[in-house]
Amino acid sequence: EVQLVESGGGLVQPGGSLRLSCAASGFTFSSYAMHWVRQAPGKGLEYFSVISSNGGGTYYANSVKGRFTISRDNSKNTLYLQMGSLRAEDTAVYYCATGTPGLSAFDIWGQGTMVTVSS
Amino acid sequence: DIQMTQSPSSLSASVGDRVTITCRASQSISRYLNWYQQMPGKAPKLLIYGASSLQSGVPSRFSGSVSGTDFTLTIRSLQPEDFATYYCQQTHSTPLTFGGGTKVEIK
Numbered sequence: 498e499v500q501l502v503e504s505g506g507g508l509v510q511p512g513g514s515l516r517l518s519c520a521a522s523g524f525t526f527s528s529y530a531m532h533w534v535r536q537a538p539g540k541g542l543e544y545f546s547v548i549s550s551n552g553g554g555t556y557y558a559n560s561v562k563g564r565f566t567i568s569r570d571n572s573k574n575t576l577y578l579q580m581g582s583l584r585a586e587d588t589a590v591y592y593c594a595t596g597t598p599g600l601s602a603f604d605i606w607g608q609g610t611m612v613t614v615s616s
Numbered sequence: 617d618i619q620m621t622q623s624p625s626s627l628s629a630s631v632g633d634r635v636t637i638t639c640r641a642s643q644s645i646s647r648y649l650n651w652y653q654q655m656p657g658k659a660p661k662l663l664i665y666g667a668s669s670l671q672s673g674v675p676s677r678f679s680g681s682v683s684g685t686d687f688t689l690t691i692r693s694l695q696p697e698d699f700a701t702y703y704c705q706q707t708h709s710t711p712l713t714f715g716g717g718t719k720v721e722i723k
Binding site: 532534544545547602607 | 648650652654658659660661662665666671703705707710711712713714715716717
């Protein structure tokens with residue numbers, strides 16, 4: 498079964514750090530670019546980061562640039578998001594997602610993991 | 617960055633109604649436009665890719681069309697399980713931006 502499973506979310510104080518993981522199974526992880534999308538409570542979807550299949554290329558939205566780092570370990574079929582200098586506005590459900598090559602769409606999503614930044 | 621303007625932000629409809637949701641891109645994106653359905657507390661689900669191609673397993677009452685930079689998602693006959701929030705997304709260029717969403721509610 499094709500699957501993405503996020504973990505690592507939780508409650509963290511402003512200014513703190515957290516690392517999210519996204520474990521992939523059922524497909525050739527090393528062939529897929531991987532993306533992070535988040536959704537603040539009651540709000541829409543925000544696309545904020547991507548990493549190429551070999552990890553050589555990354556992108557960050559301005560909202561997280563300099564604070565978040567995306568990485569991957571293709572030997573472990575796992576995507577990571579290291580989050581630092583967290584702010585209240587980073588409170589959201591964080592999804593990892595990817596798309597079948599050639600589809601140019603996200604047909605594989607994780608279930609999401611909640612990150613709450615609060616004192 | 618390419619901006620995606622989705623309208624309406626919400627609508628009320630009845631079972632059996634025809635529903636239309638529109639997304640306008642701030643510049644040409646060819647046919648790199650996808651539609652997703654999101655149920656409360658769940659991850660988005662791909663409905664339409666490439667502006668008009670139906671994702672496998674998605675009912676044929678869903679369809680997509682394009683005219684220039686205007687994209688439309690149509691639900692031909694709304695079913696109870698279709699009450700959800702719908703998002704467009706452009707995949708022409710990074711960042712792969714989403715529209716603001718359309719919540720379809722029961723009238």
